[in-house]
Amino acid sequence: MSTPSPQTYTYKTFTNTDGEQTAIPVDVYIPETDAQTKLTPVVWVHTGGFLQGTRRFVPPHFLRALAKHNLALLAPDFRLCPQVSILEVLEDVTDCVRWTLDPEVRAASGFTSDRVASDKYILGGSSAGGWPALLLGLGLHEQSKRLPRPPSAVFAIYAITTVTESLAPFFYEPQKPLSWAVDGKLIEKEPIEREGHLEKCLDKDHQLLKLSSVKIRTEAPPASNPVRAALYNFARQEGVYPTLILQDPSEAPKVCTPSLIKSGVKAATTPVLIAYGDSDPKVPHSQSLHVVDALKTVGYDDKTLLVIEEKGADHLFDMEAEKEVDGMWDWLAKKL
Numbered sequence: 455m456s457t458p459s460p461q462t463y464t465y466k467t468f469t470n471t472d473g474e475q476t477a478i479p480v481d482v483y484i485p486e487t488d489a490q491t492k493l494t495p496v497v498w499v500h501t502g503g504f505l506q507g508t509r510r511f512v513p514p515h516f517l518r519a520l521a522k523h524n525l526a527l528l529a530p531d532f533r534l535c536p537q538v539s540i541l542e543v544l545e546d547v548t549d550c551v552r553w554t555l556d557p558e559v560r561a562a563s564g565f566t567s568d569r570v571a572s573d574k575y576i577l578g579g580s581s582a583g584g585w586p587a588l589l590l591g592l593g594l595h596e597q598s599k600r601l602p603r604p605p606s607a608v609f610a611i612y613a614i615t616t617v618t619e620s621l622a623p624f625f626y627e628p629q630k631p632l633s634w635a636v637d638g639k640l641i642e643k644e645p646i647e648r649e650g651h652l653e654k655c656l657d658k659d660h661q662l663l664k665l666s667s668v669k670i671r672t673e674a675p676p677a678s679n680p681v682r683a684a685l686y687n688f689a690r691q692e693g694v695y696p697t698l699i700l701q702d703p704s705e706a707p708k709v710c711t712p713s714l715i716k717s718g719v720k721a722a723t724t725p726v727l728i729a730y731g732d733s734d735p736k737v738p739h740s741q742s743l744h745v746v747d748a749l750k751t752v753g754y755d756d757k758t759l760l761v762i763e764e765k766g767a768d769h770l771f772d773m774e775a776e777k778e779v780d781g782m783w784d785w786l787a788k789k790l
Contacts, residue, residue, distance in 0.1 A: 456649075457518070458484055458485050458521075459508075460481075460482060461481070461482050462480070462481055463564055463565045463690070464480075464563055465478060465549060465563065465685070466478050466549045466550070466553065467555070467623075471662060471668065472669060473554060473649040473789075476670070478531055479552070480528055481528070482526065482551055482565060482570065483512075483520060483527040484510075484520075484526050485521035485524075487521050489569070491572075492524070492746070493524050493526040493570050493571060493614045494523075494524065494525050494574055494577045495525070495528050495571065496526065497528045497530070497577050497578070498580070498583070499530070499532070499547055499579030499580070499583030499584070500514065500529060501581035501582065502510075502581070502674070502698075502739070503541060503581065503683070503686035503689075505674075505684075505685040505686050505689070505699070506674040506675075506676060506679060506683050506685055507674060507675070508673045508675045509531045510529075510658045511531040512642065513580065513773050514773070514775055515777060515783075518628075518778075519723075522783070523786075524787075525787075526569070530546065530547070531552040531673045532546035532550075532672060533671075533672065534545060534671045534674060536651075536654050537671070539656070539699060540586075540700060540709055544588055544589065544595055544597045547586045547587075547590060548590060548598070548605040551575065551577065551590070551601055551602070552601070555572045555575065555603070557740055566648060567595075568778045574606045575605050576606055576607050576786055576790075577590065577591040577607075578609035578611070579609075579611070580613070580770075580772075581612055581613045581614060581737060584610030584614065584615070585613055585614050586713065588745065588763075589711060589714070590715075591605045591724060592608065594711065594714040594718050594719075596667060604723075604724055605724060607724065607727065608724055608725070608726050608790040609728075609729070610729075610742070611633055611729045611779070612729070612739070612770070613728075613730075613745075614770055615741045615742065615744060616711055616712060616741065618675065618710045618713070619685070619697050621710065621713075621740075622740075622741065625693070625695045625696055626665075627693050628632060628691065629690055629693070630691055631691070632691050633686075633735045634735050635659050635691075639730040641684050641688040641719075643688070646681055647687060649681050651670040651681060651682055652685075653666070662754060665679065677775075682766075685698070686736075690736075698715055701732065704766050711744075711748055712748040715749060719749075722749070722753045722755065722758040724785075725759070725760075726754065726758065727759075727761075727762070728745060728746055728759070729761075729782060730767075731761075731763075731766070731768055732763055732767065733768055736768075736769040737769055737770070738760065739751055740767075742761075746759070746761050756770070760781065762780065
């Protein structure tokens with residue numbers, strides 16, 4: 455069966471720093487199946503540390519799973535840090551879920567297919583994208599109150615889950631050079647500053663500065679934005695990653711997934727899948743293990759939690775063309 459091609463729609467617009475309205479797109483992948491079959495939407499948040507990346511960077515195994523399990527994939531872009539913070543990312547992901555589950559709003563955007571269900575969905579993400587999936591899907595952030603309903607299941611693959619100094623000290627520790635740096639070379643700051651990638655566009659009250667010279671981006675493919683693509687690595691090199699995704703590092707506990715699970719989840723009602731590679735230097739797998747431990751503390755067991763550990767796997771291991779994450783899609787489909 456052929457791999458589906460995406461159709462692109464606008465799920466929201468926002469006022470950019472130059473005063474212009476900026477559309478944020480979402481790609482919708484509809485598999486070739488019986489036209490009468492309803493498809494459960496999977497809203498997936500892409501990689502890139504919230505600093506770069508694109509909705510187009512979809513792991514191949516996602517697309518192979520659609521027809522087999524009667525799923526539709528919705529891959530949104532979102533506003534990128536550091537010109538905004540993780541709070542805007544959470545807002546955008548929430549708005550995409552709302553768009554996905556409202557047939558009238560979808561139709562107003564030009565998406566008229568009635569094959570995508572509006573009564574259930576799966577919410578997931580890869581790398582940094584797994585963070586909002588967990589925060590929203592498990593009801594850990596106030597934005598989750600705006601969701602029409604909780605997801606049928608949540609998944610997070612090699613996810614960033616916290617930047618608190620106690621659980622993630624490596625985000626505050628300069629690493630010069632990075633352990634994964636090519637030829638041990640340092641990333642130079644000057645090109646990043648010259649092109650405006652380090653500039654924030656928020657005032658002390660977390661409001662957009664309309665006169666800023668730096669526009670907020672919603673997409674930054676690595677191939678066409680090589681300087682932007684180096685921003686996460688530069689942040690890790692300098693030990694400043696939290697300052698690029700938060701308005702202030704003191705906000706870290708407010709989006710600390712493991713701690714919020716322990717204090718805010720009362721029952722194991724939403725199934726969760728966690729996958730990671732145990733040889734990942736870019737996002738240490740302790741980020742996933744802290745979440746797993748927290749979920750078990752509040753009652754998650756083998757029925758409601760699936761943990762997939764890929765031995766010897768690096769970051770983005772599931773982007774390989776033929777790679778399958780064993781049991782992932784079968785398990786998620788059973789939770790619908």
